[in-house]
Amino acid sequence: MPNSAAEAVVEDPSTLKPSPRVVISTLGVTQILAWGSSYYLPAVLAKPIVADTGWSLAWVVGGLSAGLLAAGLVAPWVGRTIDAKGGRPVLIGSSVLLGSGLALLALAHSLPVYFMAWLMIGVGMGSGLYDAAFATLGRLYGKQARHAITTLTLWGGFASTVCWPLSAWLVEHFGWRGACTVYAAIQIFISLPLQAFVLPGLPAARPDGKPAGSASEAASTAFLTGTRRTRAFLLLAAVLTLGSVTASMIGVHLLTFLQAHGLELAAAVALGALVGPSQVGARIVEMAFGRHYHPIWTMVASVALVATGVILLAAGFPILALALALYGAGNGIGSIAKGTLPLALFGPFGYASLMGRLAMPSLLAQALSPSIGAVLIEWDGADAALRFLAGLACLNLALTGLLWVTARKG
Numbered sequence: 001m002p003n004s005a006a007e008a009v010v011e012d013p014s015t016l017k018p019s020p021r022v023v024i025s026t027l028g029v030t031q032i033l034a035w036g037s038s039y040y041l042p043a044v045l046a047k048p049i050v051a052d053t054g055w056s057l058a059w060v061v062g063g064l065s066a067g068l069l070a071a072g073l074v075a076p077w078v079g080r081t082i083d084a085k086g087g088r089p090v091l092i093g094s095s096v097l098l099g100s101g102l103a104l105l106a107l108a109h110s111l112p113v114y115f116m117a118w119l120m121i122g123v124g125m126g127s128g129l130y131d132a133a134f135a136t137l138g139r140l141y142g143k144q145a146r147h148a149i150t151t152l153t154l155w156g157g158f159a160s161t162v163c164w165p166l167s168a169w170l171v172e173h174f175g176w177r178g179a180c181t182v183y184a185a186i187q188i189f190i191s192l193p194l195q196a197f198v199l200p201g202l203p204a205a206r207p208d209g210k211p212a213g214s215a216s217e218a219a220s221t222a223f224l225t226g227t228r229r230t231r232a233f234l235l236l237a238a239v240l241t242l243g244s245v246t247a248s249m250i251g252v253h254l255l256t257f258l259q260a261h262g263l264e265l266a267a268a269v270a271l272g273a274l275v276g277p278s279q280v281g282a283r284i285v286e287m288a289f290g291r292h293y294h295p296i297w298t299m300v301a302s303v304a305l306v307a308t309g310v311i312l313l314a315a316g317f318p319i320l321a322l323a324l325a326l327y328g329a330g331n332g333i334g335s336i337a338k339g340t341l342p343l344a345l346f347g348p349f350g351y352a353s354l355m356g357r358l359a360m361p362s363l364l365a366q367a368l369s370p371s372i373g374a375v376l377i378e379w380d381g382a383d384a385a386l387r388f389l390a391g392l393a394c395l396n397l398a399l400t401g402l403l404w405v406t407a408r409k410g
Helices: 004-008 020-036 041-053 057-085 087-106 111-126 130-156 159-197 226-260 265-272 275-292 295-314 320-346 351-408
Strands: none
Touching: 020 087, 020 130, 020 159, 041 057, 041 159, 057 087, 057 111, 057 130, 057 351, 087 111, 087 130, 087 159, 130 275, 130 320, 130 351, 226 265, 226 295, 226 320, 226 351, 265 320, 275 295, 275 320, 295 320, 295 351, 320 351
């Protein structure tokens, strides 16, 4: 007869997990490749596509907007699926969708096929970018996921640094269709195997979505309940959505805003490059010190820094580099707060589903914001758009204050 004590220490193989360092590194690599082959793709490929097809730039860039709309619509389903089955099958599906969509994009010779490809890529984005990755980490590590989420954003911060030069090299040597084909192959032959064979699976969830053996965690009273939970969720959704509007509009129209201040294009590009390092630098600071304070303070700092940077831009502050550095720092730690604050406020149970519900309005707003910015610029110039963003930033600061009161109120 087998020794019962020995049997007691043998774990179910389905629950064995690689070290968090391995999991985070795997997700980090696949995040860089996913962002680079989807969200950041038009920044390099848009003009070559226009030159090759004769389609207008608005239609070409509109493919990304269609993709973001699709991502927003599937986000709640993605979250529920991660809660029920873990992140591995969803992330595998994302690689398949991104690879298939990119392959179709390479073959697109008409706008309907082009948009069909972007809709497929968009579903892949909704099931494979930050929201899905954060939900996966939350599902794996529960309340201890904060450090993992913070570290993952450091990896993601290098997506444009790695993939913009790679995209430019691919376009130069193989054309834009060849670039899409290479990225499709990367998704299928690199990202998919990494997610299939390195990321751990999860034990089956109970019908209430709580993993077996977690009763002690379930008994925690540290998380919001009742009307406070509902109020905090609505406030957080509003804060994240307004933040997405600001980030999306500035991301697309930043060079226009800077040129409106009298800068030449080369100088505007050089200044705009400050945003990326500021994001990564702020994330490093958060990773070093974030464990010492509640994530609500990360969100407060993020919104305050973004608001200060945008207001300085709108006011014509002469030291534009400072305004952009502040904005970049706020935007950088905002990605961390987006993943860690819901976990701290609402707990690990149902975290993935909640992330999906939070992501939906943000992604939809992100899809529409560049067009809204373009209308404002055409209607009354870049200054009008900046004033609009400054107003939104101030509103977001007020909403964040209300969220802080709701989170802290005993």
